[in-house]
Structure formats: structure tokens, C-alpha cells
Amino acid sequence: MTLARSLLLFVLAAFLEIGGAWLVWQGWREHRGLWWIAAGVAALGAYGFVAAFQPDANFGRILAAYGGVFVAGSLGWAMVVDRFRPDRYDVIGAAICLVGVVVIMYAPRG
Template identity: 85%
Template sequence: MTVLRSLLLFALAALAEIGGAWLIWQGWREHRGLWWIAAGVLALGAYGFVATFQPDPNFGRILAAYGGVFVAGSLAWAMVVDRFRPDRWDLLGAAICLVGVAVIMYAPRGNG
């Protein structure tokens, strides 16, 4: 159950961070206005809190692992929202990142 909770928190963090950045991009680059930018800033602020709910107590480990989730999540967001079509190298890179997440976060650890 701890792994499932951790994975859900990573997904929520990715949604908040990627969505927040996308909202700011839309507000500024696509000229949608300050409300989009403000919503993006709020989403990015929410992202900052999500990691604090991870069961692992090590900030560095969580942030390092989240980097892999961010890479894969960014491609997934682009596919769904922006209709981006990743090539096989994008997909391979994302898969490698997710393997890294699994190793960093969920590998069995001893006492030393």
C-alpha cells in the first residue's frame, strides 16, 4: 500500500507541476491572460506541498525520483493535451527514467 500511495503522490505532483507550467505557458505565450498565469502559479505552489506527503523521509531521494516521473509525465501531458507524437527515442528515454524511479524509490534497502 505504501508503494501505491507513493505512486499516486508522484502522479499528483506531476499533474500539478506540469499543469501549472502549462497554464503559465498558455497565459503568457498564447496570450490567454493573467488568470491563466495565476492558476498556474497556484498549481505550482500546490506541487510544492505534494512531496511532503511521500512516505519516504528523504527529500533528496524523493526529488531525484520525481525527476523521472516528471520526464515521463511531461511526454504523457504533451500527447494528451497538445497532441504531441513522441518517437521511439522519447518513449525509450521515458521508460529508462521510470526504471530509475523504481530503483531509487522502491529497491529493497538494508541498514547500511
């Protein structure tokens, strides 16, 4: 599997998990209804399958690395969907998390 495919899987997984959680939030907290919640649950389930396509066989490693993608992706989602403006500490924290993703997933191992 190529690096580009692995990165694409992380982006797709982030979209499904963050989007799914957002749909559940909208359905419940914003009273948009059960269809929104159901769509969110389906997206969250799809996230689990997408994550399983990562090349590394270690679930813990994949999930740990995905955590960094989730942090950065959540801020990106909030900026686009909710018009959230991250401050410099949000950006620095997300960058640190993404460096962690690179180390966890793509460091050379013997």
C-alpha cells in the same frame, strides 16, 4: 504508506507541476492572461505540498525520483493536451527514467 499511495502521490505531483507550468506557458506565451498564470502558480505551489507527503524523509531522493516521473508525465501531457507524438527515442528515454524512479524509491534498503 503503501506503494499504491506513493505512486498516486507521484502522479498527482506530476499533474500539478506539469499542469501548472502549462498554465503559465499558456498565460504568457499564448497571451491568455494573468488568471491563467495565477492558476499555474497556485498549481505549482500545490505540487510542493503533494511531494512532501511521500514516505521517504530525504528531499533529494524524492525530487530525484520525481524527475523521472516528470519526464514521462511531460510526454504524456504533451500527447493528450498538445497532440504531440513521441518517437521511439522519447519512449525509450521515458522508460529508462521510470526504471530509475523504481530503483531510487523502491529498492530495498537496510
